[in-house]
Amino acid sequence: MAVRTASPPQLPDLDYEAMTAEELIAWAHQFFWPRLCLTCSWQKQSSVLVHMVADLGLRMDTVELDTHLFFRESYDTRDALVERYQLKLIQPEIPTIAEQHRAEGANLWERDPDRCCHIRKVEPLVRALSPYDAWISGIRRDQSPSRSETPKIEWSDRYQVFKIHPLADWDEKRVWAYIEVNEVPHNPLHDAGYRSIGCIPCTRPTREDEEERAGRWAGSDKLECGIHTDTTLERTTTTT
Numbered sequence: 001m002a003v004r005t006a007s008p009p010q011l012p013d014l015d016y017e018a019m020t021a022e023e024l025i026a027w028a029h030q031f032f033w034p035r036l037c038l039t040c041s042w043q044k045q046s047s048v049l050v051h052m053v054a055d056l057g058l059r060m061d062t063v064e065l066d067t068h069l070f071f072r073e074s075y076d077t078r079d080a081l082v083e084r085y086q087l088k089l090i091q092p093e094i095p096t097i098a099e100q101h102r103a104e105g106a107n108l109w110e111r112d113p114d115r116c117c118h119i120r121k122v123e124p125l126v127r128a129l130s131p132y133d134a135w136i137s138g139i140r141r142d143q144s145p146s147r148s149e150t151p152k153i154e155w156s157d158r159y160q161v162f163k164i165h166p167l168a169d170w171d172e173k174r175v176w177a178y179i180e181v182n183e184v185p186h187n188p189l190h191d192a193g194y195r196s197i198g199c200i201p202c203t204r205p206t207r208e209d210e211e212e213r214a215g216r217w218a219g220s221d222k223l224e225c226g227i228h229t230d231t232t233l234e235r236t237t238t239t240t
């Protein structure tokens, strides 16, 4: 899998949708490792996946997209998971907030959140994924309508990697059950009503009667930071 191509390399003809999260991770590790990574934003899905990889006796690089605007609790969660699971953390370079203010003006997230996410998340992720052929992400179908068609595995033209979603068919309850049964460290902001957690300026707590990601970019029609939209938009386009 070392050669990068414009079209997706062929995968074995397997029923990926029928695989459990553990089976999919184990298969991905066997097929792609060492050119396989896990991305973490230190939300509850990160806790599940980090534990699951360790529980399977596997190791893989953990890519952190630190926008420099995370909550203190997210950094504390990262530190707890890194220490407990001895994670090898990959941290792509991201412009400092001061650099962004100088180049784009103050508080870009208030004026053009799509551009801010592009600078602080999408571009760094494109660079971070260049050594890999596959990327494991924690997105779930029930998080929002924009994620409802997420397959267990798909090709990304933008990143030139396979995106693997072991938790695609998990719901929020199942995520919490896994964390509680396995006593995995998790982001304490979830216990304070933040069902989805991103950067401080763009995150508020979410009520039980709202969609899980309603607290992200609240008050705007923005639903995604953009790192998943090359594939989610493609699916939306082809299914409408």
Ligand code: SF4
Residues within 6 Å of the ligand: 067, 069, 108, 109, 112, 113, 114, 116, 117, 118, 120, 121, 198, 199, 200, 201, 202, 225
């Ligand atoms: S979530 Fe908000 S602050 Fe973070 S990168 Fe996107 S727009 Fe910027």
